[in-house]
Amino acid sequence: MPLVALHGLAVAFWIGSFWPLAVLLRTEPPSESLRLVRRFSGWAVPAVAALLLAGAGLSAVQLADPRAILTTAYGQIWTGKIVCALALLALAAVNRWRLTPRLETMGGQAAARLRASVHTEMVVAALVVLFTAGLGTTPPPRTQAPPVFAEKPAGFSTAVVARGRTAIVTVTPATPGANRVELRLTGPDGAPVDALEVSAELALPAAGIEGITRPLPKLAPGVYAADGVTLPVAGAWAVRLDALVSDFEKVPFRAAVPIGR
Structure with missing residues (x-):
């Protein structure tokens, strides 16, 4: 339960920031956008770290055995979520280290590109939420009965x-x-x-x-x-x-x- 709470708070912060970021990149001057985006990044790094740690802990508990990733419906949905989450991380890295610094030199053009990247993150985040909903309605491997092996005859x-x-x-x-x-x-x-x-x-x-x-x-x-x-x-x-x-x-x-x- 603590892992679920931590994971949920980190996700809410990250996904909940997309729309405000897109709005400020459209309405604020590049200099102000740069200040606010950098301020957001300062909070985003520890939030994403907490999200990853909580997600890894939940995955270890729910999957129980790495073989369940390929052999169970839960594992297959989990794989789809992880692929989308990795795509989100890649977009976040591009935004932080490539597009954000360009706000200072390229002005409105950089803001438009960064805003488009944030919109892409919204789409990928929606897929993450969809896969998460699938995990919530699929029994995890840890709750499934272990295989029963035939015992020796009792007589x-x-x-x-x-x-x-x-x-x-x-x-x-x-x-x-x-x-x-x-x-x-x-x-x-x-x-x-x-x-x-x-x-x-x-x-x-x-x-x-x-x-x-x-x-x-x-x-x-x-x-x-x-x-x-x-x-x-x-x-x-x-x-x-x-x-x-x-x-x-x-x-x-x-x-x-x-x-x-």
Whole structure:
């Protein structure tokens, strides 16, 4: 906000001076015009310096990344404004160091040329204002959401029903390498089932990998899991979980678990 205020005040001073300068160059004698123009120049130099510093600070904040100049609508409008602002600075430099000194030697002819240059500045300044209005209605890059990159899979989970029991099978992170295999077992009423023994067998026939069997120790009522189960390659792994729910009943659960890359 302070940068916006400083930038606005400097612009108001600079652009607001164009019409009075054009009028005095038309109505006042060259000697008086020279005095007033030089007086204006004394104020204009620090005002333009403040304008440039505030503008640079605002650009750095709003653009955030130089690549946004070419890749965003805001950056393209900003580029148009900067081109016009540079043209204004070039005209101001010509006025200060070339045309103004001629008021002393060339009189009315120099005043006419300087007045024409001021009129040109008015036109360019109008374009600057137009581009500034475009910036005010275009979201700057700093407000745009950063690109979202795909994260590694957080795991895979599926529900399997067999003989009235439901098993929630979860493999984490479901990528080649060490994984956690977890089974949550519930009965028909939804209550946890405490099995006497649970084991998991994982195979990938398409890659010629025979079943890898691991016991799943009990962690909590109805919860069985094992860490460090190695699944060496990606693919659709066939998982069989056997839950011995009593001395005489074993419930098999089968699921396909995709292991990503």
